[in-house]
Amino acid sequence: MRAPTIYDLAERAGVSIATVSRALNAKAGLSQATRARVLAAAEELGYVPNSTARGLSYGATETIGIVVATRSVNVTPADEEHESLLFGDAVIRGAERSADRIGYALLLAGIRPRSGWTAAKNMVGRTDGLIVVDRAVSEEALAWLSERHPVVALAWDRPKGREVVVRIDNAGGTRLLMEHLVVEHGFREIGIVRGPASAPDATVRWHTAERVALQLGAQIVGSWVGDFSTSSGERAARRMTEGGAWPPRAIMCMNDQMAVGLLNVFAELGIAVPDDVAVTGFDDIIVARYAVPGLTTVRQPAEELGATAVDCLYDMATGLAPASREVVLPTELVVRASCGCPVSGARRQTVTKDSRDWPAAERSWSQAPGRAAVVGAGGRAASS
Amino acid sequence: MRAPTIYDLAERAGVSIATVSRALNAKAGLSQATRARVLAAAEELGYVPNSTARGLSYGATETIGIVVATRSVNVTPADEEHESLLFGDAVIRGAERSADRIGYALLLAGIRPRSGWTAAKNMVGRTDGLIVVDRAVSEEALAWLSERHPVVALAWDRPKGREVVVRIDNAGGTRLLMEHLVVEHGFREIGIVRGPASAPDATVRWHTAERVALQLGAQIVGSWVGDFSTSSGERAARRMTEGGAWPPRAIMCMNDQMAVGLLNVFAELGIAVPDDVAVTGFDDIIVARYAVPGLTTVRQPAEELGATAVDCLYDMATGLAPASREVVLPTELVVRASCGCPVSGARRQTVTKDSRDWPAAERSWSQAPGRAAVVGAGGRAASS
């Protein structure tokens, strides 16, 4: 009942284990006959090589680790589903796609709020590279990891240690959105619902929004702080309507969940979106498409982030210097109804429109295995 | 720049590698002083044990593999997002949670439609057990795998080989739903939108629905076949309204996506849900909550499936015989508006209700590490 080893196979095929190894790994210097004999024996025995032993001997595990933050189980389900979990899932899907393409495996580790980063540390000893998503571990931990292992920090601010940062173009996306609101819709008074100060993404978005608004001759007439959750968006909406106050004509939320919170409260209060107040989000989570009205937002290519991270690590692990310390993926404006844009017909139309919105999943540059791309805002190239 | 090995550590601490190993693994028979010295040296060196070597020597990898089907990239995004992908993500989250609890790692493999199951096969050599989700691999492949490795088949029909099946109580959930429609709402004429014949889940649901309807004195007045996608639901809706025909008073869809497809088309045709036609789904995907009207459905505890699978494998890998060849998790009726139930107020109310719907994430029986539970329909115990 013990799994057959290379010795069993060698005996069965009547050759040495070295020959078996060469046959299985398609190395040169073997006669066709011997190779066939070994492969046949392997088939008969149902032999599967022990990857652990292979990794030890070969000196590489051909495995990429991915570290994501896992929220504690006690948040409300709505928040839990919407929040970074889904983002993390998409990243994992993308990473898995790339890993599969290069024949690597993906090892998963979730970091719980108070569990510390031991799980991430342990991955150093069993992977060829590590993806750290968002702020799953502290900056110090990231520095420690990146000093002794190839590390890609995903959706991080910018590289501080030896890690390579793969992120989206927050500034560019925010600019697109603001230009849409100010230039195309003519809104001059914009409100902003920020994220927590600890989130670099949100901070970049916020600062950019302010700057671009000024540049375009609009002004920020109000600013509220949320924590990225739907309920914090609801609280913000209540604060801005306290005592019968009227919210700004247009409100930009730094993520979709908070925007959904606004929609909830405005619907309850009878404030019409977009006719009374235009609302926008950021990220294009699934719910943005199903919100009523459909949420105008900026798409984050979460799967591509994961795929790109794996490509980068592959380069790093195989000795190629990464093309850049920082890889920036472009974002895309997704226009739905919540900003005031006409959406002809009912939801079906929206669905159709959405389908068009989605780019072909295979990016052209992903055809070349293992190559990462440096792409900037709205198509402009950007690297540091 | 080479990672420090146990030899480096031993030298630094002035002891043998055996002592280092004992210190790091908290084995008995070491003086406090020596242990402390080793740990201090480890800290200084930033030593991380090589799990590959450890696994080889120890004879177990403390890793669980999870094999999920990954749809090809060319499906429409709506279908892709809703379909098994999200289910797979939830399963992975649950599995990760359990794995983390027992100190195991999770290795991910996606099986693409035409890539074959080599990826799954290779996992045998690097894990202590395998979770195969849904129908990621063929029955023959599953048999092959389960013959030489601990395997849990998730959401599978019933065990055929040596694998343990972990699934939800499809029959029980369907019964709850049918009882709700017939007994509480008094609908006597029910339509059914089935899934593909190849999906055992859908088949069980369909047969149960027919049987229960008869038992309760209702009748099935129409049956349409879809493929689980939203667009197939839309097609079904068009077929049932062809030539001005009127759909059945109540329609039970074998999953949520198809139900959403019905909602789309009915909205377009001006058929009111639930006033003209009641519609129900199955699975309780996220979108069910955001559909208009909110979709009455049956919740699949996807995360718990993953968590339970890991618990089972842990038992199997550590030599405990699994409690049962088949573990069935209970389902839960989620009542929203699409069946005709009153939902007071607007969406906020729905959200609140939903929050209540969700059980505390920690199941009581999950407190005992590594123990799997056998729970049946609606709380009744069931095992085979």
Add this chain to the structure above:
DNA sequence: CGCTTACGAGTAAGCGCTTACGCATGTTAA
């Protein structure tokens, strides 16, 4: 004071694989 025990730590034998090296053959060229 001599003997048994218990304790702490070292020695060495693997775990299953890859690969550098070496050694027979068979093949070619002078």
Add this chain to the structure above:
DNA sequence: TTAACATGCGTAAGCGCTTACTCGTAAGCG
């Protein structure tokens, strides 16, 4: 015919770790 080389395969040395076994030392006992 023989040197020179390619070809095909076996031998053996690790990869970094765990652990069964061994052994020196100090404590406990009559």
